[in-house]
Amino acid sequence: MASAAVPPAPTLDIADLTAQRVRAPAEFLVTAPDTTLDELPLDGFRPLTGRDVNQGISDRAFWIRMRLHNSGNAPVHWVLSHETTYLDLMTVYWVDNGGQWHECSLTDRAPFDKRMLDYRRLAFKHATPPGGSTTLYLRLAYEKPDSVSLNLDLAEAGRFADQSRREYALYGLYYGAMLVLVFISLAGAGLLRQWLFFQYAVFLVASALMWALLNGFAFQFLWPQSVFWHNEGFHILYLLMAASAFQFSRGFLRTRQRFPGIDRAIRCVQAIMMLGILMRFAGFYEPVLVLSFVGLLSLILLAPLGFWAYRQGQHYARWYAIAWVLYGIGLALGVISAGTPWLHWGMDSLVFAQAAGVLEALLLLVALGERLISWDRDRRMALRMAHQDPLTGLNNRRGMSLVYETFRQRFERTGLPVFLILIDLDHFKQINDTYGHEAGDQVLVDLADLLNRTSRPADVCIRYGGEEFVLLLQVPSEAVALDIAERIRLDFAGTPTEHEGRAIRHTLTAGIAPVFAADVQLSPSQMLRDADRALYQAKRQGRNRCRLYQGPSRHTS
Known part of the structure; x- marks a missing residue:
């Protein structure tokens, strides 16, 4: 002028x-x-x-x-x-x-x-x-x-230049860390085939873009000619970040299965956020401005939801909850600073929020890792339960093929012969008829305990069905296998089962067959067939005895 x-x-x-x-x-x-x-x-x-x-x-x-x-x-x-x-x-x-x-x-x-x-x-x-x-x-x-x-x-101009260089370097560390986390999450999604890791990556990208816009780097480096995206993209990215955070949380906390009511509420909130994005493209401003601030504030609720999930048994949710406590507080302070005159420190709270965002991303990655470990542990437990006899705790016949393959690989690696001992309780129906089925169950449990005590860690005990049990083991010779079966038989016969003050005497009969040896390579059905033939011969000879299979000297699978 x-x-x-x-x-x-x-x-x-x-x-x-x-x-x-x-x-x-x-x-x-x-x-x-x-x-x-x-x-x-x-x-x-x-x-x-x-x-x-x-x-x-x-x-x-x-x-x-x-x-x-x-x-x-x-x-x-x-x-x-x-x-x-x-x-x-x-x-x-x-x-x-x-x-x-x-x-x-x-x-x-x-x-x-x-x-x-x-x-x-x-x-x-x-x-x-x-x-x-x-x-x-x-x-x-x-x-x-x-x-x-x-x-x-x-x-002063020189000081401004120095501060700018330090400032850009610090922000570079932030975006570098976020880029590494996005790469890790995408690798996890691809290698582990875990959709949740991809949802985590989407959240990280949306969060990083939101901060790039707030820091001014999006306009400076990503879309320097797009005045629209610099000015109108803020509320779009606020809503997109919040919606992606809720989507990741739904999958991570399994809200659809664990908290169906909350899950429906989250989906409604996400639908409103998507509508807000469409409204912003349609030219609406002030309603979307308010909605975007409310959307960011609503992320504070993810922390108590995480703690609730933790108390409900999702132990990996503790890191998730802590992450959202830090980030939620930072975002809340930023929104209050931006939307009200109540706080007096300008937009400095955004620096805290952005730093908390890095820590939150790291804690969420830790939570994802713990959840993956928990999922794998649950999967293994489910498989073990599926292959476990509920009465005795031994493996059941479903696991026979897996056990067979394990012993085949051991034999190929060590050359040590593998034998199968098929055990059948003598006159088990008579025990049930005389003492009752609870007593019969106790006899089965005692035999299972005896097999566990007698066998080595590398041996596998299986309740094959009813009163039949299988023991797979690697020993140097048929004589050793027969000796082990004899010790089991004598121990079982000499240790009556105590039930309701009565001693129940019992015996067993066993058939032993080689599975893998220098001249033997049997399939699962063949090994059971040979052991059953030996068992049948032992029963014909009067029960309460062990017998080796006597047949052709070579079998092929």
């Missing part, structure tokens, strides 16, 4: 300027959006303090004035930048030494390369002559209602 009288402005000495936040004696004023510099009520300005920084959501114009005095002997080059990356308009009016007024309009409503400085935030650069002064009037405004911060940073 060329003709306006220079209004009085409070003075800041910048001879020894390094870097500082703009505060009193700088002053501020709130006016209608269309108020010009000539129309300012100069007596309405008041000192800018920390309590005035957060102005909540507003469509008003905010003015800041100050006089920068250089008492030194050399010009001071300085940079004035706004705290946020989403400020629409920063108009700078300045005059040096009471001369001609100048005007510079900085805006994010133009492509990134139109900016005065190649910097992620709107910034104004100037030099105050030695012994002189620069009077500044700044107008901060938005084209639509948005969250207003009056935080401005004033820094």
Whole structure:
């Protein structure tokens, strides 16, 4: 401006300027959006303090004035930048030494390369002559209602450059860590075929894009020509991040199976968020602004949901809950700072929220790993239960093929022969008829305990069905296998079962067959057939005895 009288402005000495936040004696004023510099009520300005920084959501114009005095002997080059990356308009009016007024309009409503400085935030650069002064009037405004911060940073140009380099390096660490986590999650999705890892990756990408937009890097590096995405993408990405967080949480906490009512509520919330995204593309602004803030705040509820799931037996949910406590608090503080004047630290809470986001992502990866271990443990337990006899705790006949393959591989590796001992209780029906089925069950349990005590860790005991048991073992010869069967028979016959004060005497008969040896390679059906033939011969000879299979010297599978 060329003709306006220079209004009085409070003075800041910048001879020894390094870097500082703009505060009193700088002053501020709130006016209608269309108020010009000539129309300012100069007596309405008041000192800018920390309590005035957060102005909540507003469509008003905010003015800041100050006089920068250089008492030194050399010009001071300085940079004035706004705290946020989403400020629409920063108009700078300045005059040096009471001369001609100048005007510079900085805006994010133009492509990134139109900016005065190649910097992620709107910034104004100037030099105050030695012994002189620069009077500044700044107008901060938005084209639509948005969250207003009056935080401005004033820094000597060299210090500003150094701070910018450190700042970009720190942010680079954040985005590098997020990129590594996305790669790990996608690798987990592909290698482990776990859809949950892909949902985690989607959440990480949405979260990183949201922060890239808030940090200004998306506009600077990803879409520098897209004014629409820089200005309108905030609320879209807020909602997308929140929706993806809920989707990941549904899968991680298995809400559909464990908490069906909560799951239905989450799906309704996600549908509203998707509708909000469509509304934003359709041109609606303020309803989507409010909805996006509410969506981010709703993520706080994921922490208590995680703790509830933990108390319901999902032990891996503890890391999930802790992760969302940290991130939820950070996001809540950021939303409160942006949407209300209640807090007085500007947008500094976003730094905490973003740092908490990295820690949250790491804790969620730990939770995913623990959940995967838990899932594998449950799967193994289910398989074990499926192959386990419920009465005796031994393997059942379903596991025979798996056991057979294990012993075949051992034989190929060691060359040590494998034998099958097929055991049948003598006159078991008579025991049931005389003492009752509970007594019969106790006899079966005692035999199973005897087999467990007698066998070695590498041997496998199976309840094959009814009163029949199988013992698979590797020993050097038929004689050793027969000796083991004899010891089992004698021990069982010499140890009656105690049931309800009565001693139940019992015996067993066993047939032994080689399974794998130098000249023997039997299939599962063949080994059972040979052992059953030996068992049948032992029974014909009077029971309570063990017999080796006597047949052809070689079998092939």
